[in-house]
Amino acid sequence: MESPNAPSAGNNVPPVLSVRGLVKRFGNQVIFHDLDLDVQRGEVLGIVGASGQGKSVLLRCITGLETTDGGVIEVFERDTSGLTSAERLDMDARWGVLFQDGALFGAMTVLQNIQVPMREHLDLPERLRDELAMLKLALVGLPPEAACKYPSELSGGMRKRAGLARALALDPEIVFLDEPTSGLDPIGAADFDQLIRKLQRALGLTVYMVTHDLDSIFAVCDRVAVLADKKIVSTGTPSLLQAAPSHPWIREYFCGPRARAVAS
Amino acid sequence: MTASRNRFKTHKGLPSRGCAPGVALMDDGDVLRLAVTGCWTVREVAGIEQVLAGLRLHRAAHSAERGEIDLSGLERLDTAGAWLLNKTADLWSNLGLPSRFVGVLEPHGILLDEVRAHSPDPDNLIRSEGKPESIITDLGRASLHVASFSYALVSFLGAVTGSIAATVVRPWRFRATSFVHHLEHAGLRALPIISLICVLIGAVVMQQGAVQLEYYGAQAYAVNLVAILSLREVGVLLTAIMVAGRSGSAFTAEIGSMKMREEIDAMRTLGINPLETLVVPRVLALLVALPLLTFVADMMCLLGGGIVAVLMLDMEPLDYIIRMNDSIEPRHFFVGMIKTPLAAISIALIGCLEGLKVRGSAESLGFHVTSAVVKSIFVVIILDAVFALFLSAIGI
Incomplete structure (x- = not known):
């Protein structure tokens, strides 16, 4: 967090997350073949792609929830395979994940949910823990x-916010967001976009965002990576991709009627 | 000038990340200066907070005129560290010592401002752990729960009775298909399991009774024991408990999952009465099934006792039947059977009522299914005990 407003790309700073030659198969079905991806420190990267292209699988591979069949995934310049459990824990604490519906623990209040990572990994005095959780x-x-409500008593948008607060509990450097605006109404989705932008600036976060929401892409993403044909076919700023689509799917996505409406 | 440097002890949990945090308090007469260095992150804050407390910042504040928190040596800062820095600055301000941050890098400044803007109100901080509840509070809450449940059950009984009465007046509204379906599932399909456990229990009672009565040379009286116990208590109790576990829970799960998916609300908006369509067929089906099942259970208990008597106690089958015939009077059978409709109504009503109480989540469904089984078994046993006392008091 030494340089929260770091330039997004294009210099010789090593990427905070780098994927090289990733291969992933389910049985005979090849999901990724020789997939490369870089995420620079301090940028908001949007991952887009048609349904079933494996956007969520890629997220799960990077965070270690799925095994891979080949390739190297480096996070914080360290290979994520073959870590000892202590190293793994250290890495887990340096990133946070927001799942699609928040994935809050149903038996705990929102405040207790936010405190779960602090309780598990740190030895904080109770009052400080409460203060930090309320701050988040x-x-x-x-x-x-x-704070005192249970997840079942919250609306979808509030659950996502609470899930984000839990992902931020240990002040991670990278947050992974899985479809953060899906299921929200347009106003709630726009608010959530603003929130991601604001937190990214204030906390110097690197944001990896799986999405298919065009509004989100143009509102918050510094760069977009397009997942198609089992690899990342193109990366660039949203406006660049729209101006010069290099793949039929990108043209359809960024130059369709909805995209034109968003960009104008 | 006084200076104090502090070493931080490492604590359990996550390893610290390279740069150790440091804090030094310097008293330059007018200016009280807190120099902050290293990493002020969530992994370190527990130690930092202890050291800050040890510095007695409030004591030192009295002698100075200005406070300065020097961040020029700060390497890494996150929200937790920013929270502590803001808190320290506030502590001085509250003691009348105007304080400010000096040597602030731009990103640290943004973070400090952002954290200050969202700081929780210290006066009504919401705590994650409340006070432990006193046993009196717990007792009171449990009593209120029992009272409200009894009230709900009685009013539900009234509503269902009204619905049944309405069905009697307009018999074409009766859901015959549903009734037959539940009769099959609660009655017919329960036969094998209930028969099996009743045979086994009848056999066990016979065997144990025979062993004990042998000391008095009254082994043959074990037949009386089995016959009377089965007909009056065991048959009906075992059947009711099995039905509560099989069908009461199924009623709660079925109605509860409909409630979860708003199907019951949909029925209401379509002008369909859920009591009439869901509850009445279930209550009537159980009202028919339970006495029939109890009769089978009684017979199976007697059969189990007979098997043990013949195979292990060397009694002639005819002997067993004659002994049984001598010991049983019709009243024993009726004492058992009279309890069955009450048990049936209790189980069906509690199952359906718990189902209707389910709220949106899967946890709620699980909770109410468990609660339905526990409550219906409890009510069945209470009913049985009341009957046993009452009937023995009037000498039946």
């Missing part, structure tokens, strides 16, 4: 009353 709650824009 305010940072993601939830009212203090939400």
Whole structure:
């Protein structure tokens, strides 16, 4: 977090996340073949692609929830395969994941959910833990009353915010967001985009965002990586991809009627 | 000038990341200076907070006129560290010592401002752990729960009775298909398991009774024991408990999952009465099934006792039947059977009522299914005990 406003790309700073030659198969079905991807420190990267292209699988491969069949994934300049459990834990604490519906623990209040990583990994005094959790709650824009509620009592948008607060509990350097605006109404989705932007600037986060929401892409993403034909076929700023689509799917996606409406 | 440097002890959990945090307090007469160095991150804050407490910042603040927190040596800062820095600055400000940050890098400044803007109100901080509840509070809450449940059950009984009465008046509204379906599932399909456990229990009672009565040379009286116990208590109790576990829970799960998916609300908007369509057929089906099952259970208990008597106690089959005939009077059978409709109504009503109480989540469904089984078995046993006392008091 030494340089929160680091330039997004294009210099010789090593990428914070780098994937080289990734191969992933389910049985005979090849999901990724020789996939390369770089994420620079301090940028918001959007991953787009048609349904079933493996956007979520890629996220799960990077975070170690799925095994891979080949290739190297380096996070913080360290190979994620073959880590000892202590190294793995250290790495887990340096990234946070927001799952699609928040994946909050149903038996705990929002406040307790946010405190789970602190309780598990740190030895904080109780009062400090409560203060930090309430701070995280305010940072993601939830009212203090939400702290005592259970996930089942929250709306979809609030659950996502609470899930984001839990992902931020240990002040990670990278956050992975899986479809953060899906299932939200347009106003709620726009608010969530703003929130991601604001937190990224304030906390100096690197954001890896799986999405298919065109509004999100143009509102928050510094760069977009397009997943098609089992690899990343193109990366660039949203406007660049729109101006010069290099793949039929990109043309369809960025130059369709909805995309034109968003960009104008 | 006084200076104090502090070493930080490492604590359990995540390893610290390279740069150790440092804090030094310097008293330059007018200016009280806190020099902050290294990593102020969530992994270190527990130690930092202890050291800050040890510095007695509030004592030192009295002698100075200005406070300065020097961040020029800070290498890494996150929200947790920013929170502590803001808290320290606030502590001084509250003691009348105007304080400010000096040597702030731009990203650290943004973070400090952002954290200050979202700081929780210290006066009504919401705590994750409440006070432990006193046993009195717990007792009171449990009593209220029992009272409200009894009230709900009685009013539900009224509503269902009304619905049944309406069905009697307008018999074409009766859901015959549903009734037959539940009769099959709660009645017919329960036959094998209930028969099996009743044979086994009848056999066990016979065997144990015979062993004990042998000391008095009254082994043959084990037949009386089995016959009377089966007909009055065991048959009906075992059947009711099995049905509560099989069908009461199924009723809760079926109605509860409909409630979860808003199907019950959909029925209401379509002008269909859920009591009439869902509850009445289930209650009536159990009302028919339970006495029939109990009769089978009684017979199976007697059969189990007979098997043990013939195979292990060397009694002639005819002997067993004659002894049984001598010991049983019709009243024993009826004492058992009279309890069955009450048990049936209790089980069906509790199952359906718990189902209707399910709220949106899967946890709620699980909770209410468990609760339905526990409550219906409890009510069945209470009913049985009340009957046993009452009937023995009037001498039947």
